[in-house]
Amino acid sequence: MATLKEILKGKLSKEELASVRRGFDIVGDIAQIEIPPNIEKKEKIIADAIMKLHKNVKVVVKKIGPTSGEERVRPVKVIAGEKRTETIHVENGVRLKLDINKVYFSPRLGTEHLRVVNQIKKDEVVFDLFSGVGPYAIPAAKRAKKVVVIDINPHAIKYLKENAKLNKVEDKIEAYVGDCRKVVKKHRWKHRADRIIMNLPMHAWEFLDVAFYVAKPNAIVHCYFFLPEEELFKGAIKKIKDAEKKLRRKTRILRKRKCGQLAPRIWRVVVDFKIY
Ligand SMILES: C[S@@+](CC[C@H](N)C(=O)[O-])C[C@H]1O[C@@H](n2cnc3c(N)ncnc32)[C@H](O)[C@@H]1O
Structure with a gap:
């Protein structure tokens, strides 16, 4: 060709x-x-x-x-x-409708979405704090007991709800528009989640208190960061350990990996950790 x-x-x-x-x-x-x-x-x-x-x-x-x-x-x-600018993207066996001028979406993260989704067990309650149009949440709903999604962008939640219907998982999804901290506190969702997804690499760590609040004992968190090459993975782990001290719950790092590049020498990194 x-x-x-x-x-x-x-x-x-x-x-x-x-x-x-x-x-x-x-x-x-x-x-x-x-x-x-x-x-x-x-x-x-x-x-x-x-x-x-x-x-x-x-x-x-x-x-x-x-x-x-x-x-x-x-x-x-x-x-x-x-x-x-609206289209339907097929990823990991699900159809995701979205408008690229109204919502975030990257087709480069398909493998990472699948890596996380494949860990979900059928009795889990999953919280996706920065859901976008649902590339984690929609396939997650095919496996989990329930998926709670939050996004500050109303367009993202509008498409997510449509995607839930398109993929016949609407009965497993609860969707909310708003700042995840405010939504979680308003509903007092303390100790509700078995798994928490935090894909906002620019500043997800600022919301670690929200993850700790919704986490059941032994919950698993997938938290994303953008980090310069020289800080891998120290910068991410320090932020998790700082939150651990401040919020007085023990954590254990399970996995850390690079999952893409933002710019030369700047990496998208994910850390999976357990909250006790
Ligand atoms: C990097 S995108 C990731 C979206 C999706 N998880 C994905 O993988 O395609 C981050 C998302 O977080 C949302 N967001 C940003 N700040 C937020 C907040 N404080 N509370 C809830 N959602 C927020 C944005 O609107 C955006 O859709």
Whole structure:
């Protein structure tokens, strides 16, 4: 199969070709690409080439800003194909409907989602404190007794509820919009969770008190961090140990692993730990 750069030969100059990014993400039938400023005039040609190369891609969008805000959304603009940013992404046997301009979603985390979901046992109550559209929660609901999800972004919870129906797990999911600390305290969910998922790597550790509050004795937490290469994994473990002291409950680190890269020398890291 021809590569993107091969298709573009003759349509872009050598210098322009050198600026074309080799990799891009595909969410459902939407390809997300980065277009450096010097090749903006050629973006339509590049997008058409991607659609020629990937017949399943029906929309090409370009990233027009960084991932930002509490909702962690990265804005995009359609540059080719159908004029929409909503799609259905299939991951780990579940269908996830989402709008990439309204919610966070990364197709690169599929393996990590599955690693966590595969640990869930049928009698567990799982709390997903930063659920997004449900890449953990929906497959988790197929295995667990109950899954409680919270997200501050109302669009994420709207799609999550739709995804629960799409995947026929709505009877296992309880969904709430809001700041997870406020939601958990309001409902007084003390000692309710067997497993807690905290995928907000920018600052999930600031919510460790929430995880400790909902955790039953022996609950397992999956907490994500962004850490510079030189701090692996010390930075993450220190934050967990600090919370342990402050909140007066013992913890035991079960596993720590890198599960992606944010930027050169900055890693997405997960630490699995038990709260006694
Ligand atoms: C990095 S995304 C992860 C989403 C999902 N778990 C996934 O893997 O795709 C973090 C999510 O946390 C939500 N969020 C941020 N701050 C929050 C808070 N204080 N309480 C609840 N949700 C929050 C954002 O809206 C976003 O959907």
